[in-house]
Amino acid sequence: MKLKDSQTFINLARAFAAECAARGRYEFCEYGFRMNGYEAIATLIDKIAYQEFNHARMLYMKLQDGEMKRVDNIDICLGLPFKEKWELLENLQLLGQDEIDEAKAYQEFEKTAREEGFVEIADLFAMIREVEERHSKVFQELYRQMKDKKLYQKAKQVAWICPSCGYVSYDKKAWQTCPLCQAKQGYCSLILPEELHF
Numbered sequence: 001m002k003l004k005d006s007q008t009f010i011n012l013a014r015a016f017a018a019e020c021a022a023r024g025r026y027e028f029c030e031y032g033f034r035m036n037g038y039e040a041i042a043t044l045i046d047k048i049a050y051q052e053f054n055h056a057r058m059l060y061m062k063l064q065d066g067e068m069k070r071v072d073n074i075d076i077c078l079g080l081p082f083k084e085k086w087e088l089l090e091n092l093q094l095l096g097q098d099e100i101d102e103a104k105a106y107q108e109f110e111k112t113a114r115e116e117g118f119v120e121i122a123d124l125f126a127m128i129r130e131v132e133e134r135h136s137k138v139f140q141e142l143y144r145q146m147k148d149k150k151l152y153q154k155a156k157q158v159a160w161i162c163p164s165c166g167y168v169s170y171d172k173k174a175w176q177t178c179p180l181c182q183a184k185q186g187y188c189s190l191i192l193p194e195e196l197h198f
Helices: 007-035 039-063 088-115 117-149
Strands: 153-160 168-173
Touching: 007 039, 007 088, 007 117, 039 117, 088 117
Parallel strands: none
Antiparallel strands: 153 168
16 A cells, blocks of 8 residues: 555644644643743743654655655644643643544554554554653643642742852742842743653
C-alpha cells in the first residue's frame, strides 16, 4: 500500500493539525501565566509548546516523505478542543487532559500504521504518545502544586534558584522577591519531581 492511499496518511495530517493547534493553545496559556507574574510556569509551558512544534515538524516531514515530495492539500475531519480561557489554574488542568486525549489518539494512529505496514511512522506515533503522556503529568503536577499553594512552599528544605541572576537560597519556602536582583517569586525555578524535569 502506498502512503498517500492509506489511513496512516490521513492520521499524519490530523496529528500535524492537532500539534499545531496544541502549540497555539499552549502559547495562549503561556501568555496568561506570564502576564500574571508566573514567569517560571510560562517558561515551562513555552518549552512544551516548542516540543509540540517539533512534533508537528516531524509529522510534516513524514507527509512529504517517500513518493510524496509535495502535498498541495489534504482534506481531513478533525475535532479540536477550545476549552482554555483566562482561568490559570483551570487551564493547567485542561492542558493535562488535552495531552491525555492526544496520547489516546496517537495510540490508535500507531495501531493503524502498524496494521498498514508503516512501521517507521508507527514508531514515530509511539514516541510522540510517550512525550504527550509526560506533558500531561507535568501539567497535572503544576495544577496540584498551584491548587494546593505548594508552587513555592515545600515540606522540606530545597534549593530555590533565581534564573534571572543565579541567586540560590535553601529553605522550605521561596523568597517573595529575590534578594539579589529583586525578581518576583514567579520567576523562581519550579520544583518538580525528578522524572518530570526538562
